[in-house]
Amino acid sequence: MRSLTIKNLKKKFKNVNAVDGINIEINEGKMIGIIGRSGAGKSTLLRMINRLTDPSEGSIEFDDTKVTSLKGRALRKWRSECAMIFQQFNLIERLDVLTNVLIGSLGRNYSILNLFGIFSKEEKISALRNLERFDLSEKALQRASTLSGGQQQRVAIARALMQNPKILLADEPISSLDPKNAKRVMDDMRKINREDGITVICNLHSLEVAKRYCDRLIGLADGKVVFDGSPDELTLEISKELYDLDND
Amino acid sequence: MTKATAENHNKELNRLLNKRRLWNFFLAIIIIIGILLSSSVVDVDSSRLLNGLPRLGDYISQILPQLDSQSLFLNSQIEGSLSYWYFNLPKYIKLLFETFNMALLATILGSTFALLLSFLAARNTSPNSFLYYLVRRSLEFFRGVPEIIFAILFVWALGIGPIAGIIAMTLHTTGSLGKLFSEVHENSDNKTREALKASGGNWFSEMRFGLLPQVLPNLISYALLRFEINIRASTILGFVGAGGIGQELYLVINFNYYEEVSAIILMIILTVVSIDLFSEYLRKNIIEADND
Numbered sequence: 001m002r003s004l005t006i007k008n009l010k011k012k013f014k015n016v017n018a019v020d021g022i023n024i025e026i027n028e029g030k031m032i033g034i035i036g037r038s039g040a041g042k043s044t045l046l047r048m049i050n051r052l053t054d055p056s057e058g059s060i061e062f063d064d065t066k067v068t069s070l071k072g073r074a075l076r077k078w079r080s081e082c083a084m085i086f087q088q089f090n091l092i093e094r095l096d097v098l099t100n101v102l103i104g105s106l107g108r109n110y111s112i113l114n115l116f117g118i119f120s121k122e123e124k125i126s127a128l129r130n131l132e133r134f135d136l137s138e139k140a141l142q143r144a145s146t147l148s149g150g151q152q153q154r155v156a157i158a159r160a161l162m163q164n165p166k167i168l169l170a171d172e173p174i175s176s177l178d179p180k181n182a183k184r185v186m187d188d189m190r191k192i193n194r195e196d197g198i199t200v201i202c203n204l205h206s207l208e209v210a211k212r213y214c215d216r217l218i219g220l221a222d223g224k225v226v227f228d229g230s231p232d233e234l235t236l237e238i239s240k241e242l243y244d245l246d247n248d
Numbered sequence: 249m250t251k252a253t254a255e256n257h258n259k260e261l262n263r264l265l266n267k268r269r270l271w272n273f274f275l276a277i278i279i280i281i282g283i284l285l286s287s288s289v290v291d292v293d294s295s296r297l298l299n300g301l302p303r304l305g306d307y308i309s310q311i312l313p314q315l316d317s318q319s320l321f322l323n324s325q326i327e328g329s330l331s332y333w334y335f336n337l338p339k340y341i342k343l344l345f346e347t348f349n350m351a352l353l354a355t356i357l358g359s360t361f362a363l364l365l366s367f368l369a370a371r372n373t374s375p376n377s378f379l380y381y382l383v384r385r386s387l388e389f390f391r392g393v394p395e396i397i398f399a400i401l402f403v404w405a406l407g408i409g410p411i412a413g414i415i416a417m418t419l420h421t422t423g424s425l426g427k428l429f430s431e432v433h434e435n436s437d438n439k440t441r442e443a444l445k446a447s448g449g450n451w452f453s454e455m456r457f458g459l460l461p462q463v464l465p466n467l468i469s470y471a472l473l474r475f476e477i478n479i480r481a482s483t484i485l486g487f488v489g490a491g492g493i494g495q496e497l498y499l500v501i502n503f504n505y506y507e508e509v510s511a512i513i514l515m516i517i518l519t520v521v522s523i524d525l526f527s528e529y530l531r532k533n534i535i536e537a538d539n540d
Contacts, residue, residue, distance in 0.1 A: 076449070079448035081448075091443075094462065103453075106447065106449040
């Protein structure tokens with residue numbers, strides 16, 4: 001079984017350690033929730049795994065790959081295997097949904113024709129199939145901006161699946177959605193975790209959602225791991241500490 | 249809120265307002281001093297200006313056509329008719345079309361070069377700082393040199409004709425649009441570029457999909473504006489032999505064919521105004537409406 005190993009990972013912004021010496025090991029196929037207050041370092045951790053942000057210290061390894069020292073083509077290959085979805089969905093609003101999904105293929109199968117908006121038939125079929133999984137194939141030719149927030153986030157998941165990823169990183173995927181759409185998005189993420197065996201690492205604000213969906217929770221406070229265990233092990237005291245409730 | 253704190257807030261607000269008023273007052277004084285200084289440097293002489301103005305009127309009255317209401321619609325052999333004034337109309341139309349085409353071609357070529365270079369000239373999208381510096385400085389050079397200088401250079405090198413004008417305008421358009429385009433890129437939202445990067449896309453796909461769809465309406469709007477400017481510029485470039493209606497205008501001014509001067513100028517004004525209106529319509533109704 002492959003695993004993602006994070007050793008003594010640190011990220012310094014000016015004088016503050018946003019991430020301050022994190023050690024975790026994540027096995028393939030699990031659904032992991034990362035919880036903690038805003039500013040606890042959740043986003044920075046996720047962005048370092050994808051290498052959108054470079055760590056100041058420490059290492060990330062996946063299987064035999066030393067992620068933290070990848071460059072150029074190898075780095076882009078890693079990013080395509082390690083898909084990411086965002087709080088604000090980050091779709092290209094002026095383009096249609098299908099093209100938005102097809103963009104997920106650029107990292108693993110790039111050709112100069114793509115720059116002219118031309119994609120191969122196989123990729124188009126696979127993009128449609130991905131949309132179909134989330135009941136969005138009817139919207140394929142609509143502009144992304146015409147979709148609701150929940151639909152946009154599910155298009156973003158379809159785009160992530162186009163990358164044939166091993167890991168899906170989700171940075172606050174439901175923070176700007178209403179409860180009904182949030183549930184739908186979380187259900188879809190669990191679906192790809194269970195059906196495709198993709199490791200899901202998900203930053204979450206809401207403890208309840210994290211407890212309901214995740215196999216394992218990692219609690220961060222001030223850039224350090226303060227909890228690591230199954231949802232059952234998360235006691236009231238620990239969650240109070242995580243969210244700093246005593247001080248209020 | 250108690251009365252005392254409300255009063256405190258009020259005091260604080262007044263203090264800030266007074267500070268700002270003081271600043272505005274200082275700025276106004278500095279601007280007035282600046283205007284006085286600059287007018288003394290350029291030697292604005294009111295008496296020369298007043299004496300010269302009537303002469304301006306003389307020239308205008310000389311170039312106006314002598315139209316006669318009796319024979320207004322008669323043929324071109326009869327003095328005082330419209331067709332006598334515009335006896336050379338087919339030639340003017342051909343030359344105006346040439347001017348129009350010069351501007352169009354220069355705008356298309358210039359915007360294409362500007363687009364390609366703008367990605368290197370924007371701080372947030374340039375792949376490295378050396379390229380950024382190099383492209384920025386060259387764009388500055390190309391928009392810093394007036395079109396007319398380029399035109400003189402190319403007329404001298406390539407001979408009289410529209411090619412010189414097209415190259416001159418293309419260079420200037422590349423320089424000025426390249427700067428404007430790169431500033432649009434710098435003001436763009438980085439979310440979609442980040443998504444492209446996070447999915448393993450290379451620099452080209454990041455620009456093509458993460459940036460271009462977002463900025464395209466703005467770029468087209470700027471290119472249309474540049475087209476309006478180029479239409480005006482291409483008439484002037486004819487003066488140095490770079491083709492089009494300007495060349496003819498220069499000729500009739502030098503030979504004192506007074507009525508032809510007004511005939512050509514009127515046509516230029518009509519063309520420029522109609523193209524301005526058309527391109528304004530395009531910018532407002534098609535591109536900006538699409539932006540919402």
